[in-house]
Amino acid sequence: MNSQWGLNPMDMSATCSSASTLPVASGMDPSAGMNPYAFMGMGADNMYGMMGNYSQFGQESGVVLPPKEIVILSKSVLYPPKLGAPQPIVRIKPPGCKTIFVGGLPNLVTVDILKEAFERFGEITTIRMSEKNFCHIKFAEESSVDRALHFSGYRMKIDNKNESEFTGRLHVDYALATDDKMEFELRQRAAERAALSTARMPTPPAVILYSEQEAIKLAEELRGEGTFLKAASILIMWLEKGECHKRNVNLFYSLIQSTNTHIRRLMSEKLKYEDELNTAKLMLKKKMEGILLQFNDIGKVFIAASVQKVWDHFTRAQRRNIELWKKQTEEIRNAHVEEVLNDRIEDEMDLSDDDTSSESSQQNNSDNRKARLQEELSKMKEECDSLRCQLEASQNETVMLRSDADQETDFKGRQIEGLKKALQGFQKEILSLNFKHTEDEAEIKELRALRDARKDELKIIENDFSHGDNNQRDSLNLVTSSSTLSITENEAQLIGLISTFLNVHPFGASIDYICSYLYQIDNTVRARDVESMMKRFPSVFNEASTGIGASLEKKWTFCGFN
Known part of the structure; x- marks a missing residue:
């Protein structure tokens, strides 16, 4: 406190x-x-x-x-x-x-x-x-x-x-x-048993002395259903006192015979009440089974609504309400099952109370049986709770595993899409390189054919002018050199642009500087092609190195007028 x-x-x-x-x-x-x-x-x-x-x-x-x-x-x-x-x-x-x-x-x-x-x-x-x-x-x-x-x-x-x-x-x-x-x-039944034991204590009947007139009157009371108990107690009292002797033995025999006639009536009533009780029990059992089946159907409806493909369509508030209804249905169903079990326990306890209410040892046996039934009921309830908890845990784990699998599937799908796009890009690049390689091979073949044709022409010219003078030989050499250094229109254009650029820069310029100038005019120009072309004409372009070590730099100058 x-x-x-x-x-x-x-x-x-x-x-x-x-x-x-x-x-x-x-x-x-x-x-x-x-x-x-x-x-x-x-x-x-x-x-x-x-x-x-x-x-x-x-x-x-x-x-x-x-x-x-x-x-x-x-x-x-x-x-x-x-x-x-x-x-x-x-x-x-x-x-x-x-x-x-x-x-x-x-x-x-x-x-x-x-x-x-x-x-x-x-x-x-x-x-x-x-x-x-x-x-x-x-x-x-x-x-x-x-x-x-x-x-x-x-x-x-x-x-x-x-x-x-x-x-x-x-x-x-x-x-x-x-x-x-x-x-x-339990407390109520204990109080009822105490009251019942008190009520069952027989009250001493009124003392009625035996006489022939009282015996005749007692015989009529023994035949009636309402007065039988009182008349039987009087007859028992007379027999215990020894009122029966040889002179009135026939009268007492008739009284005992009147008592025996009630056995058949009591047995028929007992059978009738037992039939009514069995009919009521069967009807109650059917009704209870019908109620339990309806509860099971309601539970199946909530389970079907909790399936993932249906569950995703509900809003958060609707899901919360469905979970609450499902839980309430399970609680009511469990309470109904416990009530049925309790009724069975009460029936067994009532039967034991009716059969053994007069003996204390038999009451102890019924109490022990009741305790065992309570223990079994509590164990069943604990087992049901543990199974329910395990079911909820497994459902939560299933939902988590399903969400993880969905996330992993989405991630792998995105990876596959990215790899597909990269593969398509590689395929396009490979196709473009193959096409370019084919064009380069065709160009190389054309150049080789042109070179072979020029060589054949030079051989013919040498044979025709083998007996010429020295001037002709010099002209032949000039023609040979000029024919060997054949250039295309694009190369001629580049030579002119480079010559103009280097003429403005008399101290020389790097190949990157030259190519940056050429990119402004033709963006397809490559530095490697420009440098190889400039090396083919040493009489026009001169390459010189300046600096020492890390500051070493190559520059090109124009020497066409030297």
């Missing part, structure tokens, strides 16, 4: 002195005072027809609410809702309820924080946390549950931070806990 509230756990007026300096919370969300399933198109009565109705807490529950003020804890702060906010809607308290439902918890809430917040209302036995921002808290006393509803509508801030992971608006409500229901029913 927190010491800052004093001895009375409901007296929350004496809060910490620093509470007035803290900022007041923005208030409770208006939807917190509404039916939490109003968006599903149904009221609270329709949704919880099998689980109980709803009411305004503080009105029908009869609990006197203390003033709502800021509550300061060691690791969190609780801010009350705004003044005038509607009272939270809670379901009608189930009989024997010791467990509360707490929803809207922050993502980073811990068991210690919840225990510190709610232990002021009473001793806490268990706290069951969930990954969906809610928990169930079970108290040792029923009165603590009503006091714990005071925190409904409060906003919890861990370390007084406003981030979404540290804050949440609490919704506190009665929980439909199976163990609470079973404990309450």
